[in-house]
Amino acid sequence: MKLLHLDSSILGENSVSRAVSAAIVGNLTKADPSLEVSYHDLAAEALPHLTLDVLGNPDGTPELAEFLAADVIVIGAGMYNFTIPSQLKAWLDRVLVAGKTFQYTAEGPKGLAGGKKVYVALSRGGYYGEGQPGAAVEHAESYLRAVLGFIGITDPVFVLAEGIAIGPEVREKALADALAEAGALTVPA
Ligand SMILES: Cc1cc2nc3c(=O)[nH]c(=O)nc-3n(C[C@H](O)[C@H](O)[C@H](O)COP(=O)(O)O)c2cc1C
Structure with missing residues (x-):
């Protein structure tokens, strides 16, 4: 099985989502060393x-081909200005392609990329949960x-680290909790 690992944080060594996405990949590859990363x-x-060309x-x-060939995808992303980094959006713009990962039918849009397992390590400065x-x-x-749902991936697993900008203690606990959650993930069948 092929695992595609993507990071998109601009914060380098200080990135929380990079640490968590690496932990997810580390856990998955430890459980299944045959995964090609x-x-x-x-x-x-x-x-x-994205351009018209x-x-x-x-x-x-190449991004679409690599995505289509992958069985497992692990994405690291921080929340920047309430959404994903534009670098990740540029990648998604190459992956959401009519006729390849989705198609319009008489019944509406249909995702064509189901069956892939997707994990997202998402880090946010504040709190955005329900309520x-x-x-x-x-x-x-x-x-x-x-x-992801639009292209047929309806069950992505999110590992969240929240409150990162609140202060060092909150950040440390959020990171530790997210790393523990990443370490407890099970490998897809
Ligand atoms: C450019 C920039 C924009 C940000 N915008 C938001 C925001 O809109 N909401 C929020 O809660 N946190 C925001 N943050 C804080 C990040 O979500 C937080 O630092 C998170 O850990 C980023 O992920 P990373 O550490 O992997 O880069 C922002 C941080 C940066 C650098």
């Missing part, structure tokens, strides 16, 4: 914005659930 740092090697290329993109004042402006987890 490929890694992309979307912040260090940023994809350009890229969209119209009948051969698709929190920030919930209405949460456009990172909700957006990722929407786009």
Whole structure:
């Protein structure tokens, strides 16, 4: 099985989502050492914005081919300005492709990429869970659930680290909890 690991945080060594996504991959590969891992740092090697040339290329993109070939995808993302990093959006723009990962049918849109297991390590400065004042402006987890669902991935697993900007103690506990959660994940069958 192939595992595609992506990071998109701009914060390098100080990134929480990078630490958590690495822990998820570490746990999955420990449980199944035969997993073939490929890694992309979307912040260090940023994809350009989508253009008509890229969209119209009948051969698709290397990102789409790699996504289609992957069985497991692990995404690290921080919440930036209430949504995902634009580097990750540029990658998604190459993966949501009509006829490849979704199609429109008489019954409406249909996802074609079901069957992949997706894990998202998402880190947020504040609190955006149900009932929190920030919930209405949460456009990172909700957006990722929407786009993944649109292409047929309806059961992504989110490992959240929240309150990272509140202070060092809250950050430390949120990171430790997320790392523990990552370490307890089971390998997809
Ligand atoms: C450019 C930037 C924008 C941010 N915007 C938000 C925001 O809108 N809401 C929030 O709760 N935290 C925000 N934060 C805090 C990050 O969500 C938090 O630091 C998180 O840990 C980022 O993930 P990372 O550490 O993997 O980069 C922002 C941080 C940066 C650097």
